[in-house]
Each structure stands twice: as C-alpha cells, then as structure tokens.
Amino acid sequence: MDLKELYRDVILDHNRHPRNFGPLEGANHHAEGNNPLCGDKLSLAVRLNGERIEEIRFEGRGCAISTASASLMTEAVKGKDRASARQLFDKVHALLTQQDAAADASLGKLAALSGVREFPARVKCASLCWHTLNAALASETAATVSTE
C-alpha cells in the first residue's frame, strides 16, 4: 500500500492551501454535505449565470482528501456549464471507483485523485464535494446531502 499514491503532492498542496475557500457573495445555489462517519462538513455556494458556473466557493472542515478534492473541484468546474460539470462528476466517480478507469485528459489535475480508489474507506471523502455540487446544481434552493 503506497501512501504516496494517496497523498500526492497536488493533494497535499490543495489541503494546505485550499483554493476558492470562503463565503461567496451573491450565490444563488447552495448545498451542505455531511459525512457523519468522520464528522466532515462541507458547505458549497455557487453563482450560476444562466447555465454557466460563474463563481463557486466552499467552506467547512474535513480530512486532506476531502479538502483537496473540494478545492480541485472548484477549480475544475468554474466557468463550465451545468451539463459539463455533470459529465465531469461522472468521470471523477468512475476514476474513484473503477479499478481500470484511465484518467482522461479532460480531468486535468483531478487525475491526482486516482490513488484514492486503492483506499476504499476514503472514497467517500473524495466524492462528498461532488455529490454536494450535484445537489447544489439540481436545486433552486439549499439542499443537504450525506455520504452515509
């Protein structure tokens, strides 16, 4: 079991310095994500302009995997439209759960999450933010999701 596969430099960096972290003024979509198993809480705020994710920020506290995954996700989906964000969700989900999933080029830095699938207990940490994003984009009001 190689810890370096899980805790890659990109992940450690995004954990230490999470991007797009903090409150978002003028957000029109929100969702809360909870992982009761480890007590992780994630709050996601999105400003949608039509179908386009104009701005996205997150708050909360969690483990390195959950924090880095949320940070990487906000970078990846900012500027994209809802449909492409959902496509990205499917690709990340496959990357986290399927042994043979190859990281395709469109994933960019998100490919750093591929080590997580060797640690099944930690897949939920990485996917919490994505489920929360889905809930935020699907609803017109605040939503809550739980990975347990």
Add this chain to the structure above:
Amino acid sequence: MVANLSLDKQAPPLDVEAVRRDFPILATKVHGQPLVYLDSAASSQRALPVLRAVEEYETHSHANVHRGVHALSQAATAAFEGARERVRRFINAASVKEIIFVRGTTEGINLIAQAYARPRFRVGDEILITGLEHHANIVPWQMVCEQTGASLRVVPINRRGEVPFDEFLSRLGPRTRLVAFAHVSNALGTVLPVKRMAEAAHAHGAVVLIDGAQAVPHAHVDVRALGADFYTFSGHKMYAPTGIGVLYGREELLAAMPPWQGGGDMILTVSFEKTTYNELPAKFEAGTPNISGAVGLAAAMDYLERLGIEAVAAHEQRLLELATAELARLPDIELIGTAAHKAAVLSFIMKGVHAHDLGTILDAEGVAVRTGHHCAMPVMTFFGLPATARASFGCYNTEEDVMRLVRALRRAREVFA
C-alpha cells in the same frame, strides 16, 4: 476501593506472550506488517477458549431453549442458564432473575428507557446524564423525553474530560427520577466515581443506570457494591462474541416493570382475551435468544478470571502510562481527555492532520486505531474537534505495540511535513 478500576500493584504480572497465543487473529498481517490492534474499545478480539466454547455448544448441544423435553433442548437450556449463573457471579448480582440477556449495552439502555422510564415519567420529571456519554446513553433518553414530556439534563464535563462532582450534585433535585452515566468514557477513557454518584442520586430518590460497556473488560465490577439499580454491558468488548450483552437490574425494579417486547418465552399463558407474562428474567427475553453468544460470554468471563482481572488492569495501566509518556514527547500530538483517573484509552489529535488521514497512515503501518467521533459527538463538540484518533488497549497489547504506534505517528508527520 471496590470496582473503581483501582490498581492492585501486587497483582502478578500478566504473561502477555501466552495471552497473545490465545488470540489467533493477532498473527494477521496488515499491508504486509504484523497487526497492532489498538481498537479494543470499539470491539475486542475473541479468545480461543471463547471460540471453542461456542463451537462446542453449536457442534454438540444446540436446540431451542426452554422448549421441549428432548435431550438437546435440555442441554441447550442448561448451557444458557449456566451462562446466566456465570454472569451473576461475575458481577455479584443477588439472583439470576436480575440477569437479562440482551444484544448489547445499547439494547440494555433502550429496555430501561422504554420499560422503566416511559410508563412512569411525566412532564416535569428529569433524567440526568453527563456530557461524556456515548450516543447509546443519550438518544434513548431523548426518545423517552419526547414520548413522556420529561426533560433531559446534562452535567457538563471539564477540559480534562472529567465530570466534576459538585456539578453533578448541583443538578440533582427533587425532580430527578433517573440518572444514567458511563462507568468509563469510551471517547476519553475517564473513569467516573460511580459509587459516589450513585449514592448521591439515591439520596435524591433517583434510580441509577450505569453504562458499563468500557468498564467490565478492565475492572472487577460488583453491581451491589457500586449501588447500581441497572448496569449494562456488551460481550464483544470483553473478548466474547457480538450480539450478546447483559442488563442487570435490581429484582424489585425489574419485577415492577411491564415487559418490553412481546413474543415467545416471555409468557405463561396466551389467549386472544388475555395473556399472562412469565417470571423474571424470561419476562424480558422475548423470542429465541442468542444462546451460543451467552455461552461465549460465560467462557470469556472464565477466561478473564483465569488471567486475573487485576493483573489485566495493571498491565493495561502500565501500557497507558507508557503510551501517555511517549505521545507527550511528540511535539504535534495533543491528548484529548487527561482525567486523573483513566482506563486504557488514549484519544489524541495531530496538529495539521485530520484524524481520518492519521487513521489511514497508521493503518498502512499495520496499526489499527479508531478515528472519528467515537459515537460521542457532544464530546467532540465540547473540545471543538470534528474527530480524534483513539488508541485503546486490551489484555493482549504489548509495549512493542505502543512503540509501533509512536513510529507510525512519526511516519504520519513525515507524510504531512
């Protein structure tokens, strides 16, 4: 001091290597490394004599209990009722009528909440618990408060994770009907002064339930000396199987309670017009019980007494002292729960590293610890933490286990340098 996890310095030393041979699972390799099992507070491992007793029962003696006149039914009944007598002696109850077999501590507490508290309590009545309780000693009382209109009050803990006695006293009053507290905190290891607490509660006319899940594997418990009205614990934290536990209740109290669940074994006669209930303890044991679990529990009690519970306690205290000293030397580790009187549980955090990451790194080093809120979210909230890592020790742990934990923590520091 009776049954207060006090240390007997004269206890003969435990032959840990011999003990380890009784737990074949300890030979497991985890990620290529010898297992260091430091999660006994969540669930201990099973001793060979326990496994053998269960196998012997299942192989040669199983049938349903209290039913039928055939030989196996009688053998099964003898094994099951023999286990009940074994439990009675282990905790020094006055009678086997006071020993109810349940699934575990959680079920024991729910039984009292629903069959003792619910029919009696009204608006204005108070149930008192402490700030360090496991969810199993919080939620059943919240449910009964919703059902009856009674109120739940909580004695706060201090920064060391202790329940200050004056805080406890100040919350007892004429409305206090029931007081429920842990003998030993699962999240922090704090040992509560349960005998003093029970005396004070009784002085106010309240009944006392003690959650003994974390105490029974580590101390000689005498329910009468402690003054417990109800005392409940689980088998799987004391080297016995899962799915079996004990609720002790004073006979007078149990006798006055209505049954909790209805079904077979808990009745004397049934007709569609009227059913009469069985005597204690059968009144509270509806349905076919966990017979082999009870047999395994009795074997675990034999095993613990053979090792000597004082010797086990002294051994675990030495490990706790060593681990506390070693972790104090690591600059980024903070111990959570520093009570003066503790059982062999060490909760801690590492600065800048979430407990979940710590758990994964320790696991990669073969070290199994619990990470998370330990089913005690209010304790985590009190300390302002989402989670801690928790190392807990049992009779089979060694000084080498402690040093492996320390090395694994150094490794975690490197990964998150």
